[in-house]
Amino acid sequence: MKIKAIPTLVLSLVAMPVIAIAFLTWRGSFETKELKNYGEVTPFKLTERSGKEVSLETLRGKVWVANFIFTSCTSQCPLIMMEAQKVSKALLFKDNFRMVSITIDPMTDSPERLTKYAIEWKADPFKWLFLTGTFGDIKALMHDGLKVPTEVEGVELMHSSKLVLVDHLSRIRGYYDAEDSRQMKKLLRDSKDLLKKAF
Template sequence: MKAPASSVAAAAFLAVFLAGCAAAKADEDISFPVADFSLIERSGQTVHRADLLGKVWVAAFIFTRCAGPCTQVSGSMAHLQHDLAGVPGVVLVSFTVDPEYDRPQVLQKYAARFQADPERWLFLTGEREPLYDLIYHTFHLGVQKNEGPDVRTGYEVEHSTKLVLVDPQGRIRGYYDGTDPDELPRLEQRIQWLRWQNRLPAVNAALNGLSAVLVSLGYLAIRRKKVALHKTCMLTALCVSTLFLASYLYYHFGVKEGKPTPFTALGWIRPAYFAILLSHTVLAALVAPLALFTAYQGLRNQLVRHVKVARWTLPIWLYVSITGVIVYWMLYHLYPSP
């Protein structure tokens, strides 16, 4: 039997999707969390790790009176700001390694030299001990204050020139040389990949919605005795659901590492959400083999058995697809996590 064009296209898309996932994993096999911090931005506002969750961000380590490579590192950050100017959900964060000198007013003047957008490029300072502890134990980079009469002006601190890439879940995903312009294209590519990963919940919801539309169209087609159209719609819906499953598993186990997205709303909506989620999850596990069995019976022309099973498969499939969209909307739009 010749495979429908939709099945071939879906299989090709799935192969490219999985190959891209494997390539990204091979490129950056780093994932460990950034510890919480409370630092002061050049504007005077306090910034915590939680304020950056949901965004891809790049950390740099500089100080304003540096006579060494800090200008190159900040120049690389300025280059990123320019290249990513139209890209939402990306933040640049420069941490000073000379916090006693680099107070907010000093950082304001330094930021102005590089035309840093205050909404997209933060400059953070604070107390030296917690700041150095953060650099040592979270970012795993070296930093050392040079002290004594022999310290030359502009060389008060020894520090790393690495740029550190952090994903929307607050995990470090890669290190890049902030003084090497050839590293920036690879960093920018990785940023785009992490942004795409963060959009997967919306992609998954769209696939669920498309599956519901196709199943409904397939039902209407068979009611009107349009067998060929019914077969096309249902097989395409099966392919779309397969893509959804692959994308869902990759996001929750490859991106989120098995950690659930918390639902933080309180009141009557909380038990309502979990009731929908529980029914959706249980029926989703049931409908996968049920849909395959139903399609198999139809392709074998075992129509009596096909129709008998389809009476159960269709409403369950529709319910799972529709509630998938509802769960997404409640979790990411109506009551998003802070």
């Protein structure tokens, strides 16, 4: 019995590293791939629904997701807000995460109007920011800062269904379409991954 046991033990010792390597390779294929870097967000200053100024420095050190809405919108905005709400709720207890909704109709969407809109969506006032400002500042943030198309067929400030993921170093790491459920799931996964790696 002892003579037969020795080859078996040797085979087991040889096989274990092979199995371990195969397992790690298999597991690695399912891990999140390194996200692209689309460049840094350029500096900006806008007004939050609370009346406080919010700048790029305010959000530096945070992972955040930007989206574009206006309070009188009845087409894409409800879907965008619903998807943003899901992500915000899933990451509610992550201190270093912020959801950032930016109006593209600053003439109408005053801080007071945005406050009412935020309450309707049960947005946490500390974790979900609603920003307004001058038309020029918002366009600059969209086009230059977040690199989102702003003009099409004569429309100077185009609405976008894209949500933009920004990491703690203010680098743009992804664009996700609110109308695609698979992309929304990926947004949540990628947000969690950035939070895990940074903090």
